[in-house]
Each structure stands twice: as structure tokens, then as C-alpha cells.
Amino acid sequence: MTTLSDVASAVGVSVSAVSRVLNDAPGTRVSEETRQRILETARQMDYRPNHSARSLRLQRTAVLACVLPDLTNALFSELVEGAEDAARERGYTLLLSRAEGMHDLDDTLARLLGEGRVDGAIVQMPDGLEPESLDSLVHDALPVVFLHAAHPRRTGSVMLDDAAAARTATDHLLALGHERIAFVGGLAGSPSARRREEGFREAMAQAGHAVDEKLVTRFGYRISDADSALAVLAEAQPRPTALVVANMNAGMAALGAARRMKWSVPEDLSVVAVHDAWPAAMTWPPLTTVRMPLRSLGRAAVECLIERLQVGTAADRLLSNESPQLIRRASTSAIEG
Amino acid sequence: MTTLSDVASAVGVSVSAVSRVLNDAPGTRVSEETRQRILETARQMDYRPNHSARSLRLQRTAVLACVLPDLTNALFSELVEGAEDAARERGYTLLLSRAEGMHDLDDTLARLLGEGRVDGAIVQMPDGLEPESLDSLVHDALPVVFLHAAHPRRTGSVMLDDAAAARTATDHLLALGHERIAFVGGLAGSPSARRREEGFREAMAQAGHAVDEKLVTRFGYRISDADSALAVLAEAQPRPTALVVANMNAGMAALGAARRMKWSVPEDLSVVAVHDAWPAAMTWPPLTTVRMPLRSLGRAAVECLIERLQVGTAADRLLSNESPQLIRRASTSAIEG
DNA sequence: ATTACATGATCAAACGTTTGATCATGTCAA
């Protein structure tokens, strides 16, 4: 670990001179010759500023945390890439962290923000939990930006146009001639799941079809939840001919559940899910999805957070410029087709 | 941000007293009464030690990095959980990071280790790259433990019994009556892919079957690589009746490629892949796999790294107690069945 | 010849911890 003073004594100059040159601080007064000597020596000695010392002095770490319920979810890949890009551009480093439950999240935020390891955090609440439930931590306006859900204290948040995505999915099925369409939703508490359900209802209403409440389930996105959902839908008379699933992973799970129930897709049942990532192309049949601008969401989250850090406050943002895009694969087909 | 001196002045006592009590340092001499007052006040004021200050003083961060080529790969989920658990138990925090290529990795390690953000790192090399290629960084014995591959400088590494896994996969196919078995491997440069190929060859030799070299491909694990591999295999005369794929994701991709070539699985072609994670159950047909002890690998990596940090040196470890386990799904069937 | 100012460089404090050294006070033994 070469330090500033190592470089300084190697060059035969003061520590402050070295510091100023390396940061090229505004108003630095140093001769061109020593400047070159300093730069050259620092390079040779492979000097790197110590992060702890610097953040202690500056009272900021230039690190942002991104806390997600499950890092290995393919859906997060794009999101994280967008966030990383934006962070890098603004001179920040992105740190990834996982927090499965409420307790985990409390702990994690306390460690990250409370101990000054990061300047701010982007948080997606674990499924079924709403931002207000960690009010304890946001008590004195911690620099946290929420994904997919707004905190009542308006601490900053970014959201996708979930209603539009669900409408796109539903319209696709309607265009294929389906009328008896089921909605497989997330947990009732989830704001984004709620917005998607609304979008579904809007599309149905606009097409002039009633929504059969027996065809709306809200079990969640886990694999076993798909079994529960399809079991319920199989009871309905008559059975639905198509499904809008509120989430890609849940959509994949629904395909599995349908197969176990000998319900063949897409012949007897069309399935379309919100969100897209590569695993959707690996299922059988490949899953029709609605692609959402996750990369932009990641970028927006970082920008929102940085604004929050600099200005002290940040507006909630709804990303609605890029409209959700249907990715037609083989899990949907025309009715009676 | 409450600091030590905030607490100290609130209690009316020196900073050092507070520090000693809160860390309950060995040989601390403080009256029971003040000890209680300090603890109580610290709790009330929600004091948390500043991470930068502490690591600056202690010259260690108690943070370990885990640098992987792709965080959203489902295979890493288990690995990371094992590593996180082990880290937590030993009083460390695990930081996750992604590095796709060699350049990324260089950069990342420089930032993490060079700037003293972490005490050590667990690294899985990106596909096709071997540890020796970043010799530049391991020049003065940086605290790095490699996953799946040993560094010639013996910097510490942990590996799975890849040969055993490939043998298990191959034996399964042999038991089903297959003889003409192909091996779809990783890139030739990958040590773990090499070990799996050896395991395949051992199993074939033991069963008394010759390996047709035309049935061994080494394109890699990406989706497009599966297309290349299957195109080659389709040319072989006679065609293989079964495939051992060296990696689960590649196995899923192989299913897709086979379908595109109208090669039906498992009727005309059985497929088994090394490694298991939930997406394998979502494909059609569900993919038969060989499960490997990834959680233990994560634990072992952390333990190896900590040993390295404390003792200064660490042995390479091969995890062979838990033998690879066949997960029979629907992508393999008996020949002529 | 004095003042004024620009230039090139250093000093020193501060960020929040930890920890060896030191101090003040009281108790006990000689």
C-alpha cells in the first residue's frame, strides 16, 4: 500500500503538494516540473488513494448501495447494469446487496447507511412488504430511493408504467380472440402488482368484457404459488382460455404448473407474462412476454438518488416514455386456432 | 451520525472510555455504573461506529469481496449464500461484484484491493480466462482465492470434484443403455471444463466404450455456442443418442438448440448437464442434472480466504466429501425406449 | 527603496476510531 507520504518523500516534496497534483485541485500552484515528477513517481509506485481515509476526510464514500430481494433473478440483470452505468458516469461505485426479509433489510440498511459505508441506497422491498413498514429506518430522511413503490414520506422513488404493461399483455390476448382471460397476480400488498391488475382491468373494460373475479388470483410469484393459482383457475366454469401473469418468473412457473395439470399451452391456454429476460426463451413453449425498460429504471434510480444526495430532496418518477413492448413467443395463440 | 465523542460528552466521560466499553476491550477498567451509563446512552443515541474511521485505524475493513462474471446466473445463488453465511459467522461482510471480462476484473480488483475497500477477494475468472492471466495483479501476493481454478502461484483456491460430476452424468446415460454419447464442453482453456471432460472419458473408458472425437465439442456455455455444438453433432454419422453437457445453462441452451433442429428430447436424444438450479425444472422437457455442493464451495472459499488473511498462506482445496448427485428429470430416457 | 503581488511550496488541523501511556486517587502493607 503506497501512501501519499510515500510518494511525497520519494519526490522530496510535501504531502499536500502530491495530493493537490493528483486530484488536480482547483487553484493548485505547483511548477510544471514538480507536477510531472509527482505524476511520474505516483505512477511508478502504483499509488492508489486509500478509500477509508478519503471517505473519512470527505465525509462521503462515493458508493451507492443497491439492495434487492434476490440477486440471481434474471430480471435484475438489466436493472443493475443500468444502475452501474449511471453510477460510473457520475463517479460513483455501485455495491450490490441482498435482503430477503424485513429483518435482513433493516440490518442491511443499518450497516450500510448507519455505519457510513455508502452514501445512499436503492431499495426494492421484498415481495409482500411495503416501504412504509421500514419507517423506523427512514426516520430522519435517510437517503433511500425505492424501486417500484413510493414511500409515503416521499423519500424518492422510481416506477415503471405497470398498468401500461398489463394493458399491452391483455390487449395481445384480446387481439387473439380471447375473452375469458384470467389474471395471475402478485401478493395483494404489492403496489406494482396492484398497478398491473388495474391495467388488466382497464384493458378488459375497454374491450367491453367483464372480469370474472374468480379468474383473478393473488398468490404471489413463487413457484408453488403458480400451482395454487392454476388449481383455483381449473375450478372455474368455464375455464379461462388465457392468462396474464404479473411477472415473468411467475409466468415460467405457471407453464410448469399447467403442464403438471395436463393443461396444454398454447392449445388450451395462452400465457403471457409481464417482464422479459433470457430464461423466457428457454421454457417450453417459449414464453410470450412484455418487455419493460429495466435498464432505464436502473439509471433513473441512480439519478434520483444522486439528486437526493445533492439537492436534499427528490421527486417520485414514473418512467413512461418507453412503452412496454410485446415479445411474441409461442405460449400464446389465437383462440379456436 | 452520532459519533463516539457525541456519546462521550453526553455521558460526561472521555472518548476512550466509551470506545473501550462499547468494544469491551480486554483489560478495560471502568466502574460498573459508568459502563451502564455509556451503554444506555449509546443505545439511546443509536450510535454506530463509522466504518471508514474504524478501518483506517485498524488497517482492515472486515469486508470480503466476491467477484463473479455474472451475478444473475442462478448457479451463483447457492454459492453466494454459502459464502455469506460463512462470512457472517466469522465477523466479515461479503460484498458482491461483477466483472465480465479481463479488463473489468483488473479494474475491479484494483479498486477493491488496491484502494483498501476490502481485505480480500474470492474470484471466479470469466469464461475462457485462466487465473495466471492476471498475474500482474497477484504480483505481491494479493489476498485472492480463486474458484474452480488454481493459480500457479498457489494463492489459494477451492474446487469441486468436476470429474466425479461428469462421471455421474455419464454413468447415468450408460445405465440407460446409451453408448454413442457426446460431450458438449466449455472452452478448451477452462480448467473445470477440462476436468469434466476427463471425468466423461474415464466413465466411457471404464464402460469399455471408445470416445468418438467428433462427438466432443468445446464451444463454451453461451446460448449461441449450443447451436454451434449441436450443428457439429448433427453431422456425425451415426448421430449420438445422448449428450453430457458440461454446464447447466449450456444444457438449457442445448435443449433449445435441439428443438430448433427438430431433434426431439428425450426420444431421439437424451441430455444431462452438470450443475443444478431451479431453472432446470422449468425447461421442456425438464432437464436432468447433476447437483454439486455449491453452498459448501462458497463456505470453503471464505474459510480459505480468511485463513489466507490470518496465516498468510492457504492450501488449495478440493471438495470431495459430498458426492455429486443425479437429479433425474425428463430429458433423459432409456435407449430404444 | 518600499510596497504589492504572484508564484511555489509547506504547515497544521480535521475526519472518527483505537490503544499504549499517563495521571489522580484511594487502600493497604511496611
Add this chain to the structure above:
DNA sequence: TTGACATGATCAAACGTTTGATCATGTAAT
């Protein structure tokens, strides 16, 4: 009454940076 020692507490330095203040020197203007 002095010395030895235990107890409860504080002092001060250090970790590696950054940065406002200061210093020394030379040059130009009065």
C-alpha cells in the same frame, strides 16, 4: 509516613486524506 499497587479515568498519537492558512522568494510597480 512512605512506598507499592490497584482502580477509574484521561491524554495523545496514529491511520491516510484534504484543504484553508501561512511562509518564503522573486518580480513588477510605485
